[in-house]
Amino acid sequence: MTPENYLALSAILFTIGAVGVLVRRNAIVMFMSVELMLNAVNLTLVTFSRINGGLDGQVIAFFVMVVAAAEVVIGLAIIMSIFRSRRSTSVDDANLLKY
Amino acid sequence: MSPLAAAEFTAPSIDYAALSPILIVSIAAVVGVLVDAFAPRMLRWPIQVGVTLLGLVGSFVAVCVVAHTHVVTAGGALVVDGPALFIQATIALVSVASVLLIADRSPEVGGGAFVAQASAVPGSSDERAAAGFGRAQTEIFPLLLFAVAGMYLFPAANDLLMLFVALEVMSLPLYLLCGLARRRRLLSQEAAVKYFLLGAFSSAFFLYGLALLYGYAGSVSLGAIHDAAASGQHGDTLLVLGLGLLGVGLLFKIGAAPFHSWIPDVYQGAPTPVTAFMAAATKVAAFGALLRVFYVAFGGLGWDWRPVAWGVAILTMLVGSVFAVTQTDVKRMLAYSSVAHAGFILVGVIALNRSGLSGSLFYLLTYGLTTVGAFGILTLVRDPDGEATHLSRWAGLGRRSPLLGGIFAFFLLALAGIPLTSGFMGKFAVFSAAVSGGATPTARRRTCPSGGGSADGRRRWLLRSPCSCSAWPASR
Numbered sequence: 001m002t003p004e005n006y007l008a009l010s011a012i013l014f015t016i017g018a019v020g021v022l023v024r025r026n027a028i029v030m031f032m033s034v035e036l037m038l039n040a041v042n043l044t045l046v047t048f049s050r051i052n053g054g055l056d057g058q059v060i061a062f063f064v065m066v067v068a069a070a071e072v073v074i075g076l077a078i079i080m081s082i083f084r085s086r087r088s089t090s091v092d093d094a095n096l097l098k099y
Numbered sequence: 100m101s102p103l104a105a106a107e108f109t110a111p112s113i114d115y116a117a118l119s120p121i122l123i124v125s126i127a128a129v130v131g132v133l134v135d136a137f138a139p140r141m142l143r144w145p146i147q148v149g150v151t152l153l154g155l156v157g158s159f160v161a162v163c164v165v166a167h168t169h170v171v172t173a174g175g176a177l178v179v180d181g182p183a184l185f186i187q188a189t190i191a192l193v194s195v196a197s198v199l200l201i202a203d204r205s206p207e208v209g210g211g212a213f214v215a216q217a218s219a220v221p222g223s224s225d226e227r228a229a230a231g232f233g234r235a236q237t238e239i240f241p242l243l244l245f246a247v248a249g250m251y252l253f254p255a256a257n258d259l260l261m262l263f264v265a266l267e268v269m270s271l272p273l274y275l276l277c278g279l280a281r282r283r284r285l286l287s288q289e290a291a292v293k294y295f296l297l298g299a300f301s302s303a304f305f306l307y308g309l310a311l312l313y314g315y316a317g318s319v320s321l322g323a324i325h326d327a328a329a330s331g332q333h334g335d336t337l338l339v340l341g342l343g344l345l346g347v348g349l350l351f352k353i354g355a356a357p358f359h360s361w362i363p364d365v366y367q368g369a370p371t372p373v374t375a376f377m378a379a380a381t382k383v384a385a386f387g388a389l390l391r392v393f394y395v396a397f398g399g400l401g402w403d404w405r406p407v408a409w410g411v412a413i414l415t416m417l418v419g420s421v422f423a424v425t426q427t428d429v430k431r432m433l434a435y436s437s438v439a440h441a442g443f444i445l446v447g448v449i450a451l452n453r454s455g456l457s458g459s460l461f462y463l464l465t466y467g468l469t470t471v472g473a474f475g476i477l478t479l480v481r482d483p484d485g486e487a488t489h490l491s492r493w494a495g496l497g498r499r500s501p502l503l504g505g506i507f508a509f510f511l512l513a514l515a516g517i518p519l520t521s522g523f524m525g526k527f528a529v530f531s532a533a534v535s536g537g538a539t540p541t542a543r544r545r546t547c548p549s550g551g552g553s554a555d556g557r558r559r560w561l562l563r564s565p566c567s568c569s570a571w572p573a574s575r
Contacts, residue, residue: 037303048314
């Protein structure tokens with residue numbers, strides 16, 4: 001079981017998340033894709049922690065989880081407020097600010 | 100793993116005196132939350148303004164008291180030195196000015212720039228009822244203080260984890276603040292969503308860069324990354340990838356060209372006092388962090404990142420200046436002007452020497468104060484609907500109120516960098532640093548796409564392009 005495989009897996013997950021943010025149109029799904037990217041990073045951190053033989057990476061992963069949780073609170077509050085006033089979470093509908 | 104588990108835990112020593120500016124602002128923010136929970140509704144607004152101003156002024160005094168310290172503290176996670184303290188003092192100054200803008204409730208009767216109740220649906224009876232009571236969301240003050248605490252941490256972070264935490268502490272309150280405008284609430288909420296989604300996206304990139312650099316160096320400390328890069332024992336793939344991804348996250352925060360598209364939207368949609376705060380303080384803090392990361396961790400890799408940074412700086416200056424000319428909204432025009440300024444400050448970062456550092460810091464101070472001033476004038480130009488941000492409403496401003504028009508023209512001249520203003524000194528400092536930074540031919544050729552290549556051409560271009568973009572509406 002080589003740890004490098006986990007690095008490849010996390011890179012694939014990160015890419016799926018990034019593509020998801022770019023192609024999906026629902027703000028909630030975009031936000032879920034961002035969370036997927038953050039969790040891919042956690043996998044990278046833990047794998048590197050294993051490869052390097054230290055515990056730093058695992059501790060950093062905990063920090064990332066806490067920050068991601070805080071981000072969920074803020075993000076869902078903002079998306080909820082725009083949903084209540086527009087009855088839609090599609091980012092294509094949010095088109096008042098442009099050029 | 101067993102030796103790690105058996106090792107005795109020793110708490111890192113923390114230099115509370117050197118960190119006092121950060122602590123004072125954080126404590127003031129917590130006090131603000133408590134005031135919001137326990138103070139009677141009528142008293143909240145004045146108490147919050149007082150606590151916020153007290154915290155900010157106190158932190159500025161603390162910065163002045165510890166002005167000459169240079170310590171690495173909190174287990175190597177934070178460093179308090181000259182540049183960090185200068186940035187903190189700058190942020191304190193522009194934050195005080197922004198708080199005064201926020202505290203001004205005269206624009207509408209019983210109102211202010213901020214929504215009475217953020218949870219009420221725009222146009223609903225709830226919203227009218229909340230506005231009728233003369234309420235206001237006093238949470239803006241603690242939110243602003245938490246953002247300031249993150250900004251204080253940002254340039255003082257000495258490892259990438261602290262940098263990431265500071266980035267989020269700084270950004271999360273700002274996402275909320277953007278969505279709290281009293282007028283044009285749909286625009287404001289849209290700005291918040293855009294800022295939040297793009298900000299979270301960019302911080303994911305930042306984080307992946309952090310993870311790759313951790314894999315490369317075995318540590319997230321900036322010094323360790325520098326040492327690992329200097330020793331050159333490992334392959335460069337992880338290092339360069341990590342550097343690039345980290346750079347994306349930081350360049351997004353400063354609003355450099357390929358990552359600038361959120362700036363005009365968010366600056367236009369957010370309440371104007373928040374825009375003033377974001378435009379000035381966020382940019383100052385993000386540049387502080389950028390300077391530290393690129394000077395401390397990647398200083399030895401100049402050959403790798405400087406050519407890319409040149410491209411980004413030139414693109415940023417061009418995009419900001421060109422798009423600013425075509426805007427019809429004053430807030431949006433100032434937003435593009437701030438994009439152009441990010442390009443100019445990047446020139447100082449690229450210099451990668453001592454004068455580049457001092458030039459960038461001076462530029463940040465002049466830019467921050469001028470920008471808050473310009474947005475402050477913006478809140479004073481009103482029509483019956485509130486702030487008049489469309490350019491056509493500004494016609495004849497100089498005749499109607501010569502004082503306002505004169506001050507705004509003065510701020511725009513400073514932003515443009517006309518001689519005898521602070522903006523000129525700042526631009527001169529960063530460009531002379533870039534020329535002396537060992538990249539003279541590069542600097543000369545690349546900073547004057549329209550100027551032909553001579554030093555005179557560079558100066559002409561430097562004077563002409565920003566002034567044509569930001570000074571002309573004042574003359575209309």
